[in-house]
Amino acid sequence: MAKTPLLLLCAVFVALVAADDVVVLTDANFESAIADYGVALVKFYAPWCGHCKKLAPEFERASSVLASDDPPVALVKVDCTTETKICQKHGVSGYPTLKIFRGGELAEDYNGPRDADGIVKVMRSKAGPSSKQLMTEAQVEAYMNKEENVILGFFDSEDSELLKQFKKLADALSEDFRFAHSVDKDINAKFSYSEDVVIVRPKKMANKFEESTVKYSGEASLHKMKTWLHDNVHGLAGQRTTSNLEQFKQPLVVAYYDVDYVKNAKGTNYWRNRSGACLSPSLSRRPYAYVMTN
Numbered sequence: 280m281a282k283t284p285l286l287l288l289c290a291v292f293v294a295l296v297a298a299d300d301v302v303v304l305t306d307a308n309f310e311s312a313i314a315d316y317g318v319a320l321v322k323f324y325a326p327w328c329g330h331c332k333k334l335a336p337e338f339e340r341a342s343s344v345l346a347s348d349d350p351p352v353a354l355v356k357v358d359c360t361t362e363t364k365i366c367q368k369h370g371v372s373g374y375p376t377l378k379i380f381r382g383g384e385l386a387e388d389y390n391g392p393r394d395a396d397g398i399v400k401v402m403r404s405k406a407g408p409s410s411k412q413l414m415t416e417a418q419v420e421a422y423m424n425k426e427e428n429v430i431l432g433f434f435d436s437e438d439s440e441l442l443k444q445f446k447k448l449a450d451a452l453s454e455d456f457r458f459a460h461s462v463d464k465d466i467n468a469k470f471s472y473s474e475d476v477v478i479v480r481p482k483k484m485a486n487k488f489e490e491s492t493v494k495y496s497g498e499a500s501l502h503k504m505k506t507w508l509h510d511n512v513h514g515l516a517g518q519r520t521t522s523n524l525e526q527f528k529q530p531l532v533v534a535y536y537d538v539d540y541v542k543n544a545k546g547t548n549y550w551r552n553r554s555g556a557c558l559s560p561s562l563s564r565r566p567y568a569y570v571m572t573n
Contacts (some may be wrong), residue, residue, distance in 0.1 A: 300339065300342040300343045300345075300346045300354070301338060301339055301342045301354050301355070301356055302319075302353055302354065302355045302356070303355075303356055303357075303358075304321075304355055304356075304357055304362075304365075305357070305361075305362050305365075306362045306363070306364045306365050309357065309362070309365045310365075310383075313355070313380050313383050314382065314383030315383075316352075316353040316355075316380070316383075317350055317351075317352075317381070317382065317406065318350070318352050318353070318379070318380070318381055318402065318405050318406040319352070319353040319354070319355050319379070319380045319381075320352065320353070320354050320355065320377060320378075320379055320380075320389060320398070320402055321355040321356070321357060321377065321378050321379075321380055322334070322338055322354070322355065322356045322357070322375050322376075322377055323356075323357050323359050323366050323369070323371040323374065323375060323376040323377075323378070324356060324357070324358065324359065324374050324375040324376075325358070325359055325360050325374045326358065326360060327360075328374040328375065330374065330375060331374050331375045334375055334393055336395075337393060337394050337395040337398065338354060338356070338395075338398065340395035341354060341395040341396075341398035341399050341402070342354035344395070344399050345398075345399060345402055345403070348403065348406070349407075349411070350406050350407050351406075352402045352403070352405070352406045354398075354402075359371055359374065369385065376388075377389035377393075379402075379405060381405075386405075389401070394520075396520055396523075400454050400455065401454055403453070403454075403457070404453045404454040408449075409446070409449035409450045409453035409458060410432070410445065410446055410449035410453070410458035410459055410460050411458070411459040411460075412459070412460060412461070412462070413459050413460065413461045413463075413466070414461075414463070415466070416466055416469050416470075418459075419431070419459075419461060419466060419469075419470060422457070422459050422479070423479050424482070425457065425479075425481065426481045426482075426483065427457060427481055428456055428457070428478065428479070428480055428481065428512050428513070429456070429457045429458075429459065429478075429479045430448075430449070430456050430457065430458045430459075430476065430477070430478055430479075430508065430512075431458075431459055431460065431461075431476070431477045431479055432445040432458070432459075432460035432461070432475070432476045432477075433460070433461050433466075433467040433470065433472035433473060433474070433475045433476075433477070434460060434461070434462050434467075434474060435462070435464060435467075435473060435474055436462055437462055439462075439474060440499040441474055441476065441499040442460065442462070443499070444499045444500060444501050444504060445458075445460060445476055445504070446460075447501045448501055448504050448505060448508070451501075451505065452505070452508070455523065455526060456508075456512065472494075475494055475495065476494070476495040476504065477492050477493065477494050477495070478492065478493040478508065478511055478512050479491065479492050480492070480493075480512075480514060483544060483548070484514060484518075484548075486514075486515075486548065488515055489514050489515055493511045495507055509526065509528075512526075513526070513527070518538060519533070
């Protein structure tokens with residue numbers, strides 16, 4: 280019994296740390312502090328607001344992801360019931376109101392999705408280039424081990440025509456997918472790629488029915504690369520969420536069950552793999568999605 284208070288204290292501490300990635304600003308420090316962030320998403324809210332309460336956990340989850348990005352993106356919150364001056368200055372009339380700041384200056388209103396995945400995708404597209412240039416083997420390995428679909432390019436030089444089209448692809452789809460590339464021949468040789476574009480699926484999606492990586496074999500064409508990406512990025516059975524609904528085109532075969540890669544990865548993949556086993560080669564180019572049910 281003596282250990283119980285300590286366990287409770289640890290639980291509270293962990294909860295506080297999890298929420299600490301969201302920066303709290305006030306009238307007194309907003310102007311000086313916001314200038315310290317290259318790109319920031321600011322949530323102006325009221326504690327009593329129902330929509331604000333619904334957004335809060337999604338905002339915190341997105342913040343914990345974006346805080347470790349390179350470059351990092353800050354998620355900030357301002358309580359308009361106490362910090363009235365800064366809220367009035369930025370014309371906040373309803374809650375929650377989300378605005379994007381760049382270099383300390385208001386850049387634009389945020390009108391994107393309000394779930395964690397959607398916030399992450401939009402804000403990543405606002406920060407840095409659409410495709411990050413990878414300078415070391417460790418950076419390439421880090422991207423290959425991400426818990427999401429990643430599109431990697433390996434090119435012989437900056438003058439590569441395939442690289443030019445790859446950058447156009449990244450510009451067009453950076454809100455949907457993570458892009459990165461290398462123009463270092465030694466790094467490329469380490470991973471056995473040269474003038475290649477590769478889809479790398481997360482390890483959690485690995486199965487015996489398909490490879491975890493897919494290499495583009497077509498010409499340097501934006502249209503053809505985009506078609507290839509949409510046909511292959513999710514594999515035989517992709518995971519459809521509220522933030523990627525538009526990536527799955529009809530006709531669809533949808534399996535509804537409890538998808539949870541954190542608490543029940545084995546069970547989740549069991550049903551996904553059984554779905555994959557049912558797909559014949561003739562169906563492999565059709566998007567088959569399973570949907571998370573809460």
